Amino acid sequence: MKYKRILLKLSGEALMGEQQYGIDSNRLIQYAEEIKEVAALGVEVAVVIGGGNIFRGVQAEQVGLDRVQGDYMGMLATVINSMALQSALEKLGVYTRLLSGINIQQVCEPYIRRRAVRHLEKGRVVIFGAGTGNPYFTTDSAASLRAIEIEADVVLKGTRVDGIYSADPEKDPNAVFYSQISFKDVFEQGLNVMDMTAFTLCKENDLPIIVFDMNTQGNLKRLVQGERVGTLVSMDDLGETLKETVDQMQSGPKGDKK
Numbered sequence: 165m166k167y168k169r170i171l172l173k174l175s176g177e178a179l180m181g182e183q184q185y186g187i188d189s190n191r192l193i194q195y196a197e198e199i200k201e202v203a204a205l206g207v208e209v210a211v212v213i214g215g216g217n218i219f220r221g222v223q224a225e226q227v228g229l230d231r232v233q234g235d236y237m238g239m240l241a242t243v244i245n246s247m248a249l250q251s252a253l254e255k256l257g258v259y260t261r262l263l264s265g266i267n268i269q270q271v272c273e274p275y276i277r278r279r280a281v282r283h284l285e286k287g288r289v290v291i292f293g294a295g296t297g298n299p300y301f302t303t304d305s306a307a308s309l310r311a312i313e314i315e316a317d318v319v320l321k322g323t324r325v326d327g328i329y330s331a332d333p334e335k336d337p338n339a340v341f342y343s344q345i346s347f348k349d350v351f352e353q354g355l356n357v358m359d360m361t362a363f364t365l366c367k368e369n370d371l372p373i374i375v376f377d378m379n380t381q382g383n384l385k386r387l388v389q390g391e392r393v394g395t396l397v398s399m400d401d402l403g404e405t406l407k408e409t410v411d412q413m414q415s416g417p418k419g420d421k422k
């Protein structure tokens with residue numbers, strides 16, 4: 165296996181599937197199956213799920229509620245999603261533990277780093293709920309933070325797109341797909357990989373990020389087995405080589421952008 169211990173970040177929105185709100189059970193089962201597959205390979209899997217399908221802190225401000233209150237509501241939303249994933253995994257026979265950044269002792273364990281690591285060593289899938297436990301953060305930041313704490317090899321950011329482009333491919337026909345890019349270039353080009361707090365945490369701790377399409381079946385497994393899937397963001401500065409490739413691709417024929 166290319167990676168021994170991974171942290172998988174899934175957005176709450178992805179859990180909605182085609183719905184406008186809440187959890188799409190088919191999507192949930194699909195994610196659980198993908199996670200089961202990689203855990204069965206012996207990879208230690210930790211998961212952070214967002215809460216955007218239920219509530220985001222910024223929504224509170226829009227309706228005149230207190231922002232901090234809204235952020236806690238968002239964190240509780242992530243616990244709901246985490247509980248759903250835990251249940252889906254257990255139905256498939258996967259051993260799991262849910263550790264929360266906010267104490268909710270009737271439903272999950274409190275987050276204790278050493279305990280999280282122990283669970284992983286025992287082969288349990290560890291789900292981190294309630295983000296960082298602090299307002300004004302996102303679950304991307306929680307993913308970076310927990311990944312560093314548990315010494316994960318990589319943060320895998322599962323999204324609906326296949327990776328990072330030089331521009332929004334839906335708006336810009338000249339957008340170029342990057343299979344690899346450095347932290348520095350992401351920063352300099354102002355690309356949106358994660359929010360700045362989350363991104364900086366990874367950068368400063370030399371923790372690679374892979375952005376990939378989680379909705380394509382088998383992608384997660386291919387990734388941990390070392391196949392090139394999605395975009396790898398790391399310290400490696402491709403510098404001029406990358407820029408030249410991008411230039412060449414941009415001047416190449418249409419439909420040959422990837």
Ligand code: UDP
Pocket residue numbers: 174175176177213214215216217219220221222234235236237238239241242294295296297298299300301302303304305306
């Ligand atoms: N949140 C927070 N602190 C954290 C993580 C999350 O306050 O450490 C709140 C924040 O309001 C956020 C919401 O929980 O908007 C849901 O998380 P996020 O928006 O990251 O979910 P996603 O976009 O991945 O679905």
